[in-house]
Amino acid sequence: MPPVINGSVGSGEGWSLLTEQANARPVLGGQSGASDRAGETSAYHWWDGLSNVDRSFSSDNRADLINFNVHATATHLYVAVSGPTVMFNNWADGNSPGDQGDVFIAIDTSGGTASGSLGSIGGHSGFGGQKAVDFKGWRPSHFVGVQYADNGGGGGGFANVEAAGGPQLRGGAQGVDNAGFTWNAGVNGAASYDPNGFAGELEFAIPWEALGLSGGLAAGRELRFAAYTTQNFFGADAYDSMPGVGNGTVHEEIGDNPGDPDGPGLLGASDPGSFVGSFPGSNFVSDTSLSPSNIDGVDTIEEYLSWTSPIPSPSASIIVLLGGLAATRRRR
Numbered sequence: 001m002p003p004v005i006n007g008s009v010g011s012g013e014g015w016s017l018l019t020e021q022a023n024a025r026p027v028l029g030g031q032s033g034a035s036d037r038a039g040e041t042s043a044y045h046w047w048d049g050l051s052n053v054d055r056s057f058s059s060d061n062r063a064d065l066i067n068f069n070v071h072a073t074a075t076h077l078y079v080a081v082s083g084p085t086v087m088f089n090n091w092a093d094g095n096s097p098g099d100q101g102d103v104f105i106a107i108d109t110s111g112g113t114a115s116g117s118l119g120s121i122g123g124h125s126g127f128g129g130q131k132a133v134d135f136k137g138w139r140p141s142h143f144v145g146v147q148y149a150d151n152g153g154g155g156g157g158f159a160n161v162e163a164a165g166g167p168q169l170r171g172g173a174q175g176v177d178n179a180g181f182t183w184n185a186g187v188n189g190a191a192s193y194d195p196n197g198f199a200g201e202l203e204f205a206i207p208w209e210a211l212g213l214s215g216g217l218a219a220g221r222e223l224r225f226a227a228y229t230t231q232n233f234f235g236a237d238a239y240d241s242m243p244g245v246g247n248g249t250v251h252e253e254i255g256d257n258p259g260d261p262d263g264p265g266l267l268g269a270s271d272p273g274s275f276v277g278s279f280p281g282s283n284f285v286s287d288t289s290l291s292p293s294n295i296d297g298v299d300t301i302e303e304y305l306s307w308t309s310p311i312p313s314p315s316a317s318i319i320v321l322l323g324g325l326a327a328t329r330r331r332r
């Protein structure tokens with residue numbers, strides 16, 4: 001049975017958790033029990049370039065990305081992201097209520113060697129336009145975006161699937177099946193990594209044809225994933241990204257350093273460099289053009305989660321073959 005798309009990542013639904021230590025590429029390491037480190041300062045800090053001050057979401061980790069789960073059937077890819085609440089349209093944290101960011105999932109379905117680079121993603125319908133995020137060392141082919149999620153504030157929520165640089169392929173309201181694309185969001189009240197005791201959960205059922213794989217996913221084919229959160233407006237860069245192994249070139253905390261305005265007069269997501277892997281120079285602002293690089297004002301995602309479609313073991317294949325032969329003999 002496939003997972004139930006109800007905004008709650010339930011046990012016994014067949015989900016596979018992709019962890020940093022087992023699944024992150026190209027740099028190995030990181031968390032052994034989670035897809036990304038919890039509680040990085042980029043998950044709740046942003047840099048106010050107008051006032052030249054560091055601001056935060058009252059340290060409630062609203063933009064934090066923690067876990068990424070995946071499941072596949074013959075017709076759909078199922079993915080689940082746990083952690084962020086920045087996309088909820090009914091939330092008050094002492095600063096501003098409501099929707100304060102978008103959530104994105106980058107997917108590479110090419111199945112070939114990771115290569116190439118891709119400029120910042122194209123504008124999502126109603127998502128505020130192009131974001132200041134690019135990719136280096138791998139080339140996502142599709143993006144899932146969540147503009148906002150309804151956690152009691154009304155409006156139904158909206159998410160979509162797009163080809164990289166191409167048109168919207170699926171899109172719809174929360175909990176509504178739109179040509180096989182279904183998504184939902186919920187709140188996990190027992191999450192220990194949020195001081196307020198809440199964390200967002202997002203689940204998606206994505207038809208293979210929306211990802212350019214109309215025949216489904218062949219056994220042994222690799223898919224690559226990364227998730228990231230941004231502010232709502234055009235030109236916004238990332239708060240947090242998942243996964244990320246902090247070693248100076250592939251960043252655990254991807255938020256830009258103070259001084260990056262993310263465009264004329266705009267407020268940008270930022271990490272002031274509290275932890276290893278986020279420091280002046282790791283994303284130094286010298287060129288604010290939207291070109292793939294890890295030395296300009298655009299957040300560059302180099303790390304991804306690798307997942308390979310399961311291949312039946314030789315012993316399992318032999319058992320199936322012997323069972324088929326026995327059935328044939330019985331029919332005779």
